[in-house]
Amino acid sequence: MSDPHRSGCPINLTLEVLGDRWSLIVIRDVMFGNRRHFRELLQNSEEGIASNILTDRLKKLVGKGLLSRADDPTHKQKGIYSLTEMSIDLVPLLAEMGAWGRKHLPVSEDLAIRAELLEQGGRSLWQDFMAELRALHLGVPMPADTPSALARLTEAYLEVRARMDAAKGS
Helix, strand or coil, X not given: CCCCCCCCCHHHHHHHHHCCCCHHHHHHHHHHHCCCCXXXXXXXXXXXXXXXXXXXXXXXXXXXXXXXXXXXXXXXXXXXXXXXXXXXXXXXXXXXXXXXXXXXXXXXXXXXXXXXXXHHHHHHHHHHHHHHHHHHHHCCCCCCCCCCHHHHXXXXXXXXXXXXXXXXXX
């Protein structure tokens, strides 16, 4: 039986799991937007993911162990998606990707603010964020006195959006 991978290179293997057009975007939306249901992911997608593509990526990410899916107790046909430890470990990679994008690409202020804060906060903020994600998605208790990184990132985003919306209205 032949090896299904092009090579055993860790970069290649990572790209085989995450290198398509949508997988990291779906993980980003669960991670930073706390979008846990299909409808939230579909309707709040900045990039406009199609429902069939979202369905495919969610199945792929669950199958690869990056997301888990549980039945929603409030509705028989709904599922709740959660990050796994494997996807929480992507926080440093996403932070570095955001920093690279801010440096080299024409980003929008509102969508770049979280990347800016993660870059400025460094590994300490990343660790706090990862601890919070473990609490939200895996039920691991947060270490005492750990500030809410998600709240800080979300508040900064909302403040920039409000300022941009106010500027449009004037």
